[in-house]
Amino acid sequence: MANVTGLVDGPLGVAQRSPPLSPGNGAVASFLGVVRDHAKGRGVTRLHYECYRPMAEKVLARIADDARRFDPALVVTAWHGLGTMVPGEVSLVLHASSAHRGPAFDAVRWLLEEIKRELPVWKRQTFDDGSDEWVHGS
Amino acid sequence: MVGVSVLYFAATRDLAGVAEERLDLPAELDHVELRARLAAAHPRLAALLPTCRFAVDEEIVPPGAMRLRDGSCLALIPPVSGG
Numbered sequence: 001m002a003n004v005t006g007l008v009d010g011p012l013g014v015a016q017r018s019p020p021l022s023p024g025n026g027a028v029a030s031f032l033g034v035v036r037d038h039a040k041g042r043g044v045t046r047l048h049y050e051c052y053r054p055m056a057e058k059v060l061a062r063i064a065d066d067a068r069r070f071d072p073a074l075v076v077t078a079w080h081g082l083g084t085m086v087p088g089e090v091s092l093v094l095h096a097s098s099a100h101r102g103p104a105f106d107a108v109r110w111l112l113e114e115i116k117r118e119l120p121v122w123k124r125q126t127f128d129d130g131s132d133e134w135v136h137g138s
Numbered sequence: 139m140v141g142v143s144v145l146y147f148a149a150t151r152d153l154a155g156v157a158e159e160r161l162d163l164p165a166e167l168d169h170v171e172l173r174a175r176l177a178a179a180h181p182r183l184a185a186l187l188p189t190c191r192f193a194v195d196e197e198i199v200p201p202g203a204m205r206l207r208d209g210s211c212l213a214l215i216p217p218v219s220g221g
Contacts (some may be wrong), residue, residue, distance in 0.1 A: 033221045049220070052147055052213055055196040080220060092221050112221065120193075120213075121220030122148035134149040136189065137217035 001097075003064040005078040007056055007121070011035075011089035016079040019095035025075065029104035031112055033092030035085045039135075043128035049082045049091060052120040056080070063114045067096065070110065071103035078111060080121060140165045140206050144176075145213040150190065153182040163212075168203050176214070191215040 001022055008016075019028045035047050064076040077095040085091055092115070096107035126132040139162040146154045163175060172192065177184040192199050193213040194206065206212065 050148065051220070052145065052193070052196075052215070055193055055213065058196060116218070116221045118218070119220040120147070120215055120218055122216065123219045124148070134152070134216075135219040136149060137219060 001075045003076040005060045005064045007080045007082055009083050011085045012079050012081045012093050016093045025097040027101040027104040028095055028097045029108040031094040031108050032090050035087045035089050037087035044125050045128050046086050046126045048084045048124045056120045059119050067107045067111050070107040071098045074098050074107055140208045142206050143211045148216050150214045150216050154180040166205050169201055189217055
């Protein structure tokens, strides 16, 4: 199976949260990034995500391909949501599918850290007092 | 000099006051000179520039010399915060 990656408008839904299953892959490790209602001790009412789309699409696909270092047969699904989201909504979905649990767990953790380090996506958070700021680095 | 499209995202866009513009830049320059030229064009950007990386035609450019050509797309990449 080929990797599936993309950046889509809005929070991620059930379709993206369901991992693709294949009989040869006995382990799927998944990660959901959920919009949190607090940051730095303050209440957060919403996040707004933007990206440099053509570069982000390439980088996300490349990160998914690079995760095959954990298992040449690894299959990755990676979706990032864009635009405005409120706490409790899902902004990131990762699935790493492998024959065995070790590479699946290792790959999904690695994917998350690479995405946080390299994917050209930025979020602006709005606090419960109405102020807002760009988050740079996370 | 070559004519380059410059893209600004997130806080760099707010500080520059534009999302995209055309700038004339030397065909070969290093990060120090690029930062100086961007700071001259947008003084409010100066404080953020040391934290930014640069992408040319959608690929991050390693520190050091970079080459630009007419029509290159140069993007400022402030520290990312996806996830």
